[in-house]
Amino acid sequence: MPSVLEDMAADAVTATELLVVWQQPSSRAMIPVGVLAFDGRLYTFEYLPNVAEIDEFRPLLGFRDFTVTYESDELFPLFHERVLDPTRPDFTRVLDDLKIDPASATPWEQLVRSGGSSEGDTLQVTPLPREEAGGGWTCTALVAGVRYLARKSIATADGVTRIYTADELESLLDRLSAGQVLRVVAEVGNEYNSEAQVLFTEQQEPVGYLPDWLAKLTAPCLTNGSTLHAVIDRVNDTSAGWHLRVLVTLHADEPFDQLRDRINSTTRSA
Template sequence: MPSVLEAPVADVVTETELLVIWQQPSTRAMVPVGILTFDGETYAFNYLPNVAHVAEFRPLLGFRDLAETYKSDELFPLFRERVLDPTRPDFVRVLDELSLDPAATPWEQLVRSGGSSEGDTLQVTPFPRESAEGWTCTALVAGVRYLAKKTVETTDGWTRQYSDVELEALLGGLAPGQSLRVIAEVGNDYNADAQLFFTEHDEPVGYLPDWLAKLTAPCLHDGTSVRVVVDRVNGVNAGWHLRVLVTLHVGESFADLQSRLEVATRSY
């Protein structure tokens, strides 16, 4: 498992380890399958233990051996193709939406963007880091527009649908530093651990990414503290998967998280 990292200074990309997430075709579950690292000079990739037992999983392009440690002086092609092309006309705008400088490195882009677009089957995300209260993790809110167009049952009751105007008003009312609540959804056939972000006024903002919800579900069940703070809110020109960036602060030991991550990989 990766080493323990200290929480980075705000607005500075210091993560050296990224969790690689793959979407299982039949269930659409987002499954952690590997760790991508960068120490400032060398990139490395390792599969997680037990990935060979994940149903339907096949080795990723360029990484055929599940037991090998891959190293390179350059970002591996599979991940390099997920970095923004500097010649794109919206290059500067998208980096701004990710709270990055135009001179951001490919690694910094991966850390903030997840290296994927909507519908992609592979993404990366900052590996949870040890913190004073347990562990912390930065993530993009998922399913923002999808949630607004339906009603779902949670442990606190039913949500309501939002018009496009109401949704934009809701997102426009969010601000960096604002606290959100995490509430479990009831009866989700696709993901039994599905959880939603809510404002203090009981307005649903979106979903926790599935892989992260699987890790936080036991914490909600046993009363472990799960705090969420808004880091960044982007405007209507941003893709839906880039609209809201948050950080979770969980009062569970980092060692327990690492153990459960390995167990979670076996369950797919």
């Protein structure tokens, strides 16, 4: 199955909406709070419904009014500062890891592909899940928690994984390839996130976690009969940070309208 990034033409990248996700300090939960968009000419930002009711959330810098749709001819400063500086020594390598041509990359394309954040950041952006032709929805994401496979075992309904040594973890990642299908399995007994989901190969090897914000959206798919799987887009080597090691495209066959309703409801339940 072709991935979103392989099929995404320049115009499609330009039109992509980005979901803005914020980390709640007390719970560390990643909660969708707004949508950043670009139509090729105008940038817009607007908050999701009921965002003012989220505990501990305060207006983002430059976006004080929860009810306004903000517009700009240039990328808003809050998000522009998350774009890589071309003078950075690792600029070319990082963009190559993200499958972006450094010679022509735009700030918007960088945000679409990278999320504009580093590990530990409290704010990130990610391509908003979109409807697939023929039904269902898809979403591209960077796999989270890859490094934890060398620190902890993971319990699922299928059993408990072992802890990998550093060399074994690299060997596992070396065996992954673009186009490979991964299973999405709920973790059991995760005290931090009861909806945590792990990506597994067909050989029952864990690859890492779905980002928490995405796991919150996909959790119902694991119990309502929807089909859910991920396809690897790219596997980067050790020169990439842990949060850039594996890029996947998630596919779900549930109606897209149900997913959009769920995104909006996350602000009411947070």
